[in-house]
Amino acid sequence: MNKLKSFLVEYLLWQYLWGCVAWMAYRLYSFSFPEILIFGIPIILGLVFGLQQNSLGAKIAYPDKEMKGLFWKGEIWAVVIFSMVVGWIIVEVKPIAFFTQAGNAKNIVQGLFNPNFKQLVPMLAALMETVYLALLATVFAVPFAFILSFFAAKNLMYSTILGKIVYYIIRTITTIVRSIEALVWAIIFCVWVGIGPFAGMLALWIHSIAALVKLYSEQIESIDPGPVEAIVATGASTLQVWRYAVTPQILSPYLAFTIYRWDMNVRMATVVGFVGGGGIGLALNQQQQMLAWRNVGLIIWLIALVVWVMDIFSGYLREKLVMT
Numbered sequence: 001m002n003k004l005k006s007f008l009v010e011y012l013l014w015q016y017l018w019g020c021v022a023w024m025a026y027r028l029y030s031f032s033f034p035e036i037l038i039f040g041i042p043i044i045l046g047l048v049f050g051l052q053q054n055s056l057g058a059k060i061a062y063p064d065k066e067m068k069g070l071f072w073k074g075e076i077w078a079v080v081i082f083s084m085v086v087g088w089i090i091v092e093v094k095p096i097a098f099f100t101q102a103g104n105a106k107n108i109v110q111g112l113f114n115p116n117f118k119q120l121v122p123m124l125a126a127l128m129e130t131v132y133l134a135l136l137a138t139v140f141a142v143p144f145a146f147i148l149s150f151f152a153a154k155n156l157m158y159s160t161i162l163g164k165i166v167y168y169i170i171r172t173i174t175t176i177v178r179s180i181e182a183l184v185w186a187i188i189f190c191v192w193v194g195i196g197p198f199a200g201m202l203a204l205w206i207h208s209i210a211a212l213v214k215l216y217s218e219q220i221e222s223i224d225p226g227p228v229e230a231i232v233a234t235g236a237s238t239l240q241v242w243r244y245a246v247t248p249q250i251l252s253p254y255l256a257f258t259i260y261r262w263d264m265n266v267r268m269a270t271v272v273g274f275v276g277g278g279g280i281g282l283a284l285n286q287q288q289q290m291l292a293w294r295n296v297g298l299i300i301w302l303i304a305l306v307v308w309v310m311d312i313f314s315g316y317l318r319e320k321l322v323m324t
Contacts, residue, residue, distance in 0.1 A: 200277025
C-alpha cells in the first residue's frame, strides 16, 4: 500500500507539472501535445520516481523514514515555481500598466475624496437596509445551525451506523451549500423571489446556516468528554446528554461565532447587493453604472465606516464572551 501511495503522489505531482508545461506550450506558442503524451508521460514518471527512496511520494508514504538527498525538496520547489509562472500568465499580471495607467482612475479617486453629501440621507437608508438584512439573515440562521450542528458532530454521531449516515449527509449538504458563494445564492433568490433585500437576506441566510454548522459542530467536537461520559453513565437519553453535558460547554463560543458571522454578513451584503440583493451594494452598483463617482465615493466611505464600527463592536463582544 505504501508503494501504491508513493506512486499516486508522484503521478499526481508529475501530472500537474507536465500539465503546466503542456498548457504553457499551447498558450505561448500554440503548440499542443497529443493527449496520449499529456496523460501517459506522468504515469511513466510516477512509476519511475515513485520507486525512488528520496522522492516526495516516498516522503509522504514513509513519514518516519529518513530521506537521503534533496530530490523531494526539488519536487516541491518545482510545484511552487511552475504554479507561480502559470498563475502569472493566467492572471495576465501587468506591473507596467499598474504604474503607468493610474490616470484612468482619476475620476474615481476624485469622487472618493470629494463625496456628495447631498445623497447622505438616501444612502444611509440603504446602509441601514444592509445592516438589518445581515442581522435577520444571521438571526434566522442560528436556530437551524444550532440543531444541525449536533448531527454534524463526529463525537456525538459516530457511535451508531445510523448516526454515521446522518453525519455524512449533513456534512455533505452543508459543505456543498457553503462552497457556493453567497453571490450565486443571491442570483438564484433574485430570480426566485424578485430583486430586493429579501433575496439578499435569503442568500446570506442559507450560506450562514452552512457556515455556522461547520463552526458549531467543530466546537462540539472539541468539548471535554468527561461531563458527557458522566451523564451517559447515569442512563440519560441522547437529548439529555446534549442538553446538560454539551450545551453548557459550547454556549459562549456559539455566541462569539454568531456575532462574528453577523460581522461577515454585513460585509457580504454589500457584494450581494451588486446582483440585486438590495442594500448599499445595489445603490453602489447603480451609481457606478451612472458614473456618479462622487456618490460612489460617499457610499465607499459609509461602507468603510460601518465595517469599522462592526469590527470594533463584534471584536469587543467576542472578547467578553470568550472570557466568560
